[in-house]
Amino acid sequence: MSTAGGHPAPVPGPTETTRIEHEHADVSGGWLRAAVFGAMDGLVTNTALVAGVGGGGAAPRAIVLAGVASLVAGAISMALGEYTSVKTQNEQLELEVDKERRELARNPAGELDELVDMLRARGVDDRLARSVAVQLSRDPETALRLHVVAELGLDPEDRPSPVVAAVSSFVTFGVGALIPLLPYLFGFSLLWAALVCGGLGLMVAGALSSWFTPRPWWYGGGRQLLFGAAAAGITYLIGAAIGVSVT
Template sequence: MSSEAPAAEAHEHSHADVSGGWLRAAVFGAMDGLVTNTALVAGVGGGGAPARTIVLSGVASLVAGAISMALGEYTSVRTQNEQLDLEVEKERRELERNPGGELAELVQMMQVRGVDADLARQVAVQLHRDPDVALRLHVVAELGLNPNDKPSPRVAAVSSFLTFATGAVVPLLPYLLGWSVLWVALLCGGAGLLAAGALSSRFTPRSWWFAGLRQLLFGALAAGVTYAIGTAIGVTAT
């Protein structure tokens, strides 16, 4: 009988996107598009505007909002990546100028995580033999970000553009299909908010009904405020 311990069985598994890439941009874009245009339709329609004006305002908001979201996401993610690059270079210089101090820092970080002092030093010394490995470990430990796993600004921009436009068109559908009734448009917007919130729960520990109702509540609040303002302005203007 062999005295060797059985090897641990490896199980393949994957994780969701948590780096702030396409998922965050997609969820933000869809929710923003739905809330923005549902509230806009409520405000303009509450003011007594004709269907043509509501459609024109909604389409203009869709185009302008989608472009703004895409440019904002691109700039935001690009700036975040550039800041990370700057911090990586700062850490690289520290490793070159003060290798002993950085080694001691890694030993201390491993001890804080429960590794015995002697073992922590042995592992740290071995890891520091490869400058790239040492750099990556220090950046991940100190910044909580992996320099080799940065989100793509282009993916974030395209994702936010498409999802904002998709969300923004939902409350306009009745008007675009020739059914110019305000409450139907608001109902479509509400259904879209409920569905988008429920879908987002797939990436969180929240239940689908909680996430859906929460987003519906936010949208209803925004639509209610803009409807009241639109009604007040419409009465004053007439």
């Protein structure tokens, strides 16, 4: 192929691969699970509590008092529970990492064979698996991390923060538990208004949490609304039954 002047047209060179930068969400930091759990727990707990106490015929002042007490106690309990559970998980991981480190020091040949088997199980050819395993095992920390990730499914260098989990659950539980109390705090002494606020809060919280998942917003919101409505309905009936029997 030639150009108009008789010179050959330039041959297109090989195309360069474009490197596309992308980031993944933090799925192990501990804040998202704790935040979602705290918000949903606060909303469901206080919506159900308001329904139960209100269904039993309690005065608005008593409902607010019970709701605030539930908010404070629940937020503290959630924070302490999240901190302890995440801290315990990290300490257990440290124990397993130390166990694997001792095995690497005590039986390096056996651990090398184990690493070769892991690579073979992932489709690497036998000879290449042995060569790669030998190269990776030259750095004890790299070998240790590979063994821990393969055997436990957890990265020892990427652990959730117990403080972040505790703070996230404390704040979101408090916000969620406050929503059903808003009508009473603003002077509307109507049980149905508090339940509507709780339902809207559940719908919004569920829709927001679906942002981090492949689910559509209406699915996440509707699911949480259904769960909250079931809890509120049950506690309302129990509160009404107890209120009638007491009076």
